[in-house]
Amino acid sequence: MHDTSHAEPGGHVPVMLGRVLELLAPALGGSEPVLVDANLGLGGHAEALLAAHPRLHLIGVDRDPDAIERSTARLAPYAGRITLVRAVSDELPEVLARAGRPRVDGVLFDLGVSSPQLDEAERGFAYSQDAPLDMRMDPQQELTADVVVNTYSEGELTRILRDYGEERFASRVSRFLLRERAASPITSTKRLAEIVREAIPAATRRTGGNPAKRTFQALRIEVNGELTAFERALPAALDALAVGGRVVVLSYHSLEDRISKQVLAARTKDTGPPGLPVPLPAHQPRFRLVTRGAEVPDEQEVAANPRAASARLRAAERIREPE
Structure with missing residues (x-):
């Protein structure tokens, strides 16, 4: 059974919560452990970690002011043990320097979009409701989904839909978008979803959920620079870990998981020349x-929380100081 005491507003439970707690626990047993939640969202994982570790200080990072506001209220009982910062995850070194905590014991990346962003129509993330084409996690940034859809070239749109949305009809969708925007700008989520639906062949439309899902995912990743931020943030998080410290990554997209896998693989392998009788300390992982x-x-978790279905979890621990 799930511990529903950590259910999110709207009934959502933080993804793989029990496993996240289990993996981070060995790193948080010290007298003054520090953990970074690099994608704070609704604060569900953060709340559970603060409850489980009474001496823990948590640094929560999110670029969405709404997420910071909600988490500030939710984590109010732990106000003396939290530092919440509005920033992008790849600003981690600056965030830690400002907090006066350059070394930390744990870092959690939960790369999923929080439920309110998906559920609140005016944010423009959802293909199920009509709203302006926005999709910004940071409302102050200039790039929106409207800009991407109406100004990017056909080649750029095809690349984004193929790489970020894993849309096999990417070039066809792009062609339809260019044709439609030539007649009039595409400014609403409803119209975008309708155009994508027309572009996807009928036989494919009958399976696999809403045909616009992949396009909306691709635009969200492009607008928010999610993959480039994570590519910089994960190495920075590993650099900040103390010996015995752990990083846990929850990704929801094959490209995110690939970055996670590659970065962790590179940091956990011996880099010395093969065949040496004794490993060289400088080359040991x-x-x-x-x-x-x-x-x-x-299966039980996926049944209770369908948004968990695409989750992939990886974790690593620092075992040596850098040379």
């Missing part, structure tokens, strides 16, 4: 993998 491959939620 600084980290070890704590998970075997990518772990996935069990």
Whole structure:
């Protein structure tokens, strides 16, 4: 059974919560442990970690002012043990420097979009409701989904839809978008979803959920620079870990998981020349993998929380100081 005491507003439970707590626990047993939640969202994982570790200080990072506001209210009982910062995850070194905590014991990346962003129509993330084409996690940034859809070239749109949305009809969708925007700008989520639906062949439309899902995912990733931020943030998080410190990554997209896998693999392998009788200390790995491959939620969790279905979890631990 799930511990529903950590259910999110709207009934959502933080993804793989029990496993996240289990993996981070060995790193948080010290007298003054510090953990960074690099994608704070609704604060569900953060709340559970603060409850489980009475001496823990948590640094929560999110670029969405709404997420910071909600989490500030939710985590109010722990106000003396939290530092919440509005920033992008790849600003981690600056965030830690300002907080006066350059070394930390744990870092959690939960790369999923929080439920309110998906559910509140005016944010423009949802294809199920009509809203302006926005999709910004940071309302102050200039790039919106409207700009991408109406100004990017056909080649750029095809690349984004193929790489970020894993849309096999990417070039066809792009062609339809260019044709439609030539007649009039595409400014609403409803119209975008209708155009994508027309572009996807009928036989494919009958399976696999809403045909616009992949296009909306691709635009969200492009607008918010999610993959580029994570590519910089994960190495920065590993650099900040103390010996015995752990990083846990929850990703929801094959590209996110690939970055996670590649970065962790590079940090956990011996870099010395092969065949040496004794490994050279300078080439020994600084980290070890704590998970075997990518772990996935069990069937029970997916049944209770369909948004967990695409989750992939990886974790690593620092075992040596840098040379």
